[in-house]
Amino acid sequence: MNDLYAVFGNPLGHTKSPFIHGEFARQTAQNLDYIAIEASPGGFAASLDAFKILGGKGANVTAPFKVEAFALAGDRCQRAELAGASNALKFEDGRIIAENFDGVGLVADIRENLCTPLRGRRVLMLGAGGAARGAALPILEAGPASLTIINRTVAKAHALRERFSSFGDIVSGGYADLGAGDFDIVINATSASLRGELPPITERVFARAGLAYELAYGKGLTPFLKLAKRSSVDRLADGVGMLVEQAAAAFAWWRGIRPATGPMIEKITVPLI
Ligand code: NDP
Incomplete structure (x- = not known):
């Protein structure tokens, strides 16, 4: 058998x-x-x-x-x-x-399939739910310059920062704290796209970004990826x-x-x- x-x-x-x-x-x-x-x-x-x-x-x-x-x-x-x-x-x-293995999968996809290094990069992750919790350690182990975690329920972003702070440099906050787009990689780890919604961000977050990564998959261009495309981000990817x-x-x-x-x-x- x-x-x-x-x-x-x-x-x-x-x-x-x-x-x-x-x-x-x-x-x-x-x-x-x-x-x-x-x-x-x-x-x-x-x-x-x-x-x-x-x-x-x-x-x-x-x-x-x-x-x-x-x-x-x-x-x-x-x-x-x-x-x-x-x-x-x-x-x-x-x-x-x-x-x-959620975060392991995310990091492998970014580094190996999308040929985008995380080491030394400024990473923005939207969301602090289950997928974000799974992603935080593998992202930090990949050696980014910084990891910024932004969540609608701000306390959850802060809790994530506290939990993972010994593994790297983390900034946490709510969407109101999101200033100019000083990020190389922007990851949407919210579930907003599953309902066709956009987290409360503007094109500004993509100002310097070379990669916009949507964790949801099989949905084509989500509102997040559409905004990234309008902002001329070089590389768009979903979570497949x-x-x-x-x-x-x-x-x-x-x-x-x-x-x-x-x-x-x-x-x-x-x-x-
Ligand atoms: P959770 O339900 O655990 O967390 C949802 C997160 O999304 C929370 O941070 C929530 O914020 C936030 N959120 C939901 N709606 C909005 C909105 N309209 N605006 C801003 N923030 C919002 O979900 P998961 O973490 O399990 O999943 C997140 C995404 O990752 C989903 O799209 C899922 O399909 C995808 N995923 C993909 C995988 C893959 O292999 N590609 C594997 C696992 C997940 P708040 O805390 O304030 O409620």
């Missing part, structure tokens, strides 16, 4: 994870099956238990269960510990081990590369072999038009 993996979330109607991991398995000649499990809002822990009893070896976890996945784990890797959330689990000798890179990192963690990501990104990219 093949080893079994799954993605847990709700809703999961459009999840690409089974396709991505199926292709990774073919590419690396790994015998595994990967399924989607849409757990009910209060039923994640029970679903995960049933999956383990069925012989599940590991799982990806997406909204809204990342914090619960972290809480259920007996062992937590540093990135998950600091994010307070987990998007990947491994089951080993009856233990649940929690990891968080991040999705594939975090999947590859989880796959390597489970299977000990890293799949190539380029062909998969090409396959599932939706043009930014």
Whole structure:
């Protein structure tokens, strides 16, 4: 019987994870099956238990269960510990081990696929939710000149700064504190685009930016990317590369072999038009 993996979330109607991991398995000649499990809002822990009893070896976890996945784990890797959330689990000798590859995926996409260094750059990240918490450590480990975190609920931005301040230079605040655009890379880690909304920014934030990165994916030009385009930012990207890179990192963690990501990104990219 093949080893079994799954993605847990709700809703999961459009999840690409089974396709991505199926292709990774073919590419690396790994015998595994990967399924989607849409757990009910209060039923994640029970679903995960049933999956383990069925012989599940590991799982990806997406909204809204990342914090619960972290809480259920007996062992937590540093990135998950600091994010307070987990998007990947491994089951080993009856233990649940929690990891968080969201930020790893983001940084790999920016550096390797978009050929944009983070070292020495001034990075602005909009949002302080789950994805931003997962992104902060890998961004700081990449050695930016500074990381500015801006959030609608300002206290959450400050909390993030406090949590990660020992890893690098972080500035935090609300949109009213956002002055002139002294940023090389602007990352939209808010969920505004999922509702077709724009965080309260103006073209000024893009004044010096060479890259505008939207974490949401598959939506074409979001309001954030449209504003960046109008501001003549050289490079626009959505989160499809991040999705594939975090999947590859989880796959390597489970299977000990890293799949190539380029062909998969090409396959599932939706043009930014
Ligand atoms: P959360 O719900 O945890 O956080 C949402 C964040 O967006 C909060 O900071 C919230 O601010 C902010 N926000 C929401 N609406 C607005 C608005 N209109 N204006 C300004 N700020 C707003 O979501 P996640 O962190 O899990 O997800 C964020 C984004 O990242 C989503 O688009 C998601 O699809 C994407 N994502 C992409 C991944 C990938 O692999 N490409 C992986 C994970 C996430 P406040 O705190 O004030 O409410």
